[in-house]
Amino acid sequence: xxxxxxxxxxxxxxxxxxxxxxxxxxxxxREFTDQPIAPADVDALADVARWSGSSxxxxxxxxxxxxxxxxxxxxxxxxxxxTRPLATATAAIAIVLPDEKERAVSRAYDEGRAAERVLVxxxxxxxxxxxxxxxxxxxxxxxxxxxxxxxxxxxxxIALGHPTEGxxxxxxxxxxxxxxREQVVFxxxxxx
Amino acid sequence: xxxxxxxxxxxxxxxxxxxxxxxxxxxxxREFTDQPIAPADVDALADVARWSGSSxxxxxxxxxxxxxxxxxxxxxxxxxxxTRPLATATAAIAIVLPDEKERAVSRAYDEGRAAERVLVxxxxxxxxxxxxxxxxxxxxxxxxxxxxxxxxxxxxxIALGHPTEGxxxxxxxxxxxxxxREQVVFxxxxxx
Numbered sequence: 294x295x296x297x298x299x300x301x302x303x304x305x306x307x308x309x310x311x312x313x314x315x316x317x318x319x320x321x322x323r324e325f326t327d328q329p330i331a332p333a334d335v336d337a338l339a340d341v342a343r344w345s346g347s348s349x350x351x352x353x354x355x356x357x358x359x360x361x362x363x364x365x366x367x368x369x370x371x372x373x374x375x376t377r378p379l380a381t382a383t384a385a386i387a388i389v390l391p392d393e394k395e396r397a398v399s400r401a402y403d404e405g406r407a408a409e410r411v412l413v414x415x416x417x418x419x420x421x422x423x424x425x426x427x428x429x430x431x432x433x434x435x436x437x438x439x440x441x442x443x444x445x446x447x448x449x450x451i452a453l454g455h456p457t458e459g460x461x462x463x464x465x466x467x468x469x470x471x472x473x474r475e476q477v478v479f480x481x482x483x484x485x
Numbered sequence: 486x487x488x489x490x491x492x493x494x495x496x497x498x499x500x501x502x503x504x505x506x507x508x509x510x511x512x513x514x515r516e517f518t519d520q521p522i523a524p525a526d527v528d529a530l531a532d533v534a535r536w537s538g539s540s541x542x543x544x545x546x547x548x549x550x551x552x553x554x555x556x557x558x559x560x561x562x563x564x565x566x567x568t569r570p571l572a573t574a575t576a577a578i579a580i581v582l583p584d585e586k587e588r589a590v591s592r593a594y595d596e597g598r599a600a601e602r603v604l605v606x607x608x609x610x611x612x613x614x615x616x617x618x619x620x621x622x623x624x625x626x627x628x629x630x631x632x633x634x635x636x637x638x639x640x641x642x643i644a645l646g647h648p649t650e651g652x653x654x655x656x657x658x659x660x661x662x663x664x665x666r667e668q669v670v671f672x673x674x675x676x677x
Contacts, residue, residue, distance in 0.1 A: 309529035313606040316533045337501035339670045341508045343663055346604070348618070352664050357671045364673060389675070398593045405597030412538070413605060414505040426540070440675040471535055472544050478531045479549045481556060483581070483632040 319413050320463070320470075322421025323378040325454030330384050334418050335360065338453065341414040342386055345407035348399050354407060355389040357439055357447075367438050368450060372431035378423035378452035385425075386411055388449040389441060401448075408449050421456035424449055511605050512655070512662075514613025515570040517646030522576050526610050527552065530645065533606040534578055537599035540591050546599060549579040549631055549639075559630050560642060564623035570615035570644030577617075578603055580641040581633060596641055603643050613648035616641055 310317065335358060342356045359365055360383070368387075369379035379385055388407060390400050408424055415422035427435050427448050435447045463470065471477070502509065527550060534548045551557055552575070560579075561571035571577055580599060582592050600616055607614035619627050619640050627639045655662065663669070 307525075309523070309525040309610060310532065313529050313533050313609050316602050316606050316609070317536050319538075321538060331501070333499075333501040337505050340502065340666070341505050343666060343669050344509050346511075346513060346601075346616075350662070352669065355669055355671065355675075357673070357675065359673055361673050397590050401590045401593040402597035402600075405594035406601040408594075409538075409598040409601040410508050410605070413602070414508050417505050417508070418501060424538075440677070442675065470542070474532070474535060477535050477544065477547055479547065481549070481551055481553050483547075483549065483634065485632070 315417050316413060319416040321378075321412070321423045322415075322454075322456040322460045323423045323452070324457045324460040325378070325381040325383060325421065325452070326457055327381075327383065328455045329360075330420060330453060330455070334420060335384050335453075337418065338384075338386060338411055338414050338420075341410050342388075342407055345403075345410045347403040347406070351403075353390055353400055353403060355445075357387040357389060359385045359387065359439075359450075364438060368425075368435065371434040371438070372425065372427050375428065376425040376431075376450070379425055379450060381454065381457075382423075382452035383454040385453055386451045387435075387439060387447045388451075389439075389445050389447055392444055392446045404449055408451060411451050411453075415451075415453055419455075420453060421460060423452045425452055507609050508605060511608040513570075513604070513615045514607075514646075514648040514652045515615045515644070516649045516652040517570070517573040517575060517613065517644070518649055519573075519575065520647045521552075522612060522645060522647070526612060527576050527645075529610065530576075530578060530603055530606050530612075533602050534580075534599055537595075537602045539595040539598070543595075545582055545592055545595060547581040547637075549581060551577045551579065551631075556630060557644075560617075560627065563626040563630070564617065564619050567620065568617040568623075568642070571617055571642060573646065573649075574615075574644035575646040577645055578643045579627075579631060579639045580643075581631075581637050581639055584636055584638045593640075600641050600643060603645075607643075607645055611647075612645060613652060615644045617644055 604614040
């Protein structure tokens with residue numbers, strides 16, 4: 294995708310943008326081919342998850358790496374349409390968190406950090422990842438399928454696999470998928 | 486850092502791990518030299534933030550890029566020790582979010598995703614980033630300094646800069662900074 298954004302001074306930031314390209318091109322993938330992910334790639338993704346940063350390095354999470362097609366398909370049925378990517382995923386990583394109401398915001402922040410690392414890592418490995426956000430009503434079903442203890446829960450399952458050709462294509466015209474820079478990025482202070 | 490983790494089968498995942506290395510080595514940096522960040526690098530970091538994924542692509546955030554040393558130092562004083570990295574940062578990105586109690590968890594999740602992308606991008610540019618988490622009590626001061634409207638707030642300010650030699654060094658022995666893999670990553674289901 295070509296990003297036509299200009300900098301504040303009107304010049305392009307080509308070299309720097311090239312270096313962070315994996316982050317600019319990472320997008321959600323929701324449909325996968327039946328080609329399995331190489332075991333080494335799954336391991337690398339699990340390690341990226343494990344090495345994510347968390348508040349005070351508390352590492353509140355546990356990760357379940359799922360490759361069993363039967364389990365993936367059962368998970369896909371728990372929470373449509375959010376879990377649709379799991380219908381074709383060849384692997385997935387579920388993020389298991391302690392169920393602590395009083396720390397819900399901080400835990401969600403750390404959860405987002407870990408999920409994002411896995412998505413970026415999948416992109417770096419020429420794979421795709423898509424976050425399935427499990428709504429409250431579906432969490433009991435997911436807990437049952439994965440055998441999660443009562444004091445923990447799963448909200449994020451990252452579907453993983455080789456993207457289909459269609460899923461690789463951007464859904465928006467170049468530069469249209471995000472608000473224009475001048476509406477989102479301000480300098481020094483909130484604009485007067 | 487050498488990660489001595491083995492895979493489930495006892496083999497190393499060298500090639501895949503090399504490809505995701507920027508994600509395995511990204512860590513918080515809290516002390517910076519006085520060398521400024523190249524403007525193109527700041528622009529690239531702002532674009533990475535802008536291109537982060539969010540729930541339903543709502544892009545709830547606005548980002549303030551701060552380079553003014555006076556503002557950075559004032560922010561550093563708002564919420565010690567969390568804001569300590571801002572005392573030496575040569576730039577920072579503040580994430581401004583709508584103040585919506587009923588969506589606090591979902592917003593925090595997206596905020597974590599954006600913060601993580603910026604940290605990873607900084608690492609890819611051979612820079613460092615450190616998240617300053619602004620606690621509730623300090624948010625009025627930050628709002629005042631940055632001119633944030635009453636219906637929005639800042640919880641995350643990412644301090645940015647060139648890491649000092651000390652800040653580049655891992656604080657833990659190799660492999661010690663995270664729980665061992667067998668305690669964190671499970672296969673297919675929660676362990677019986």
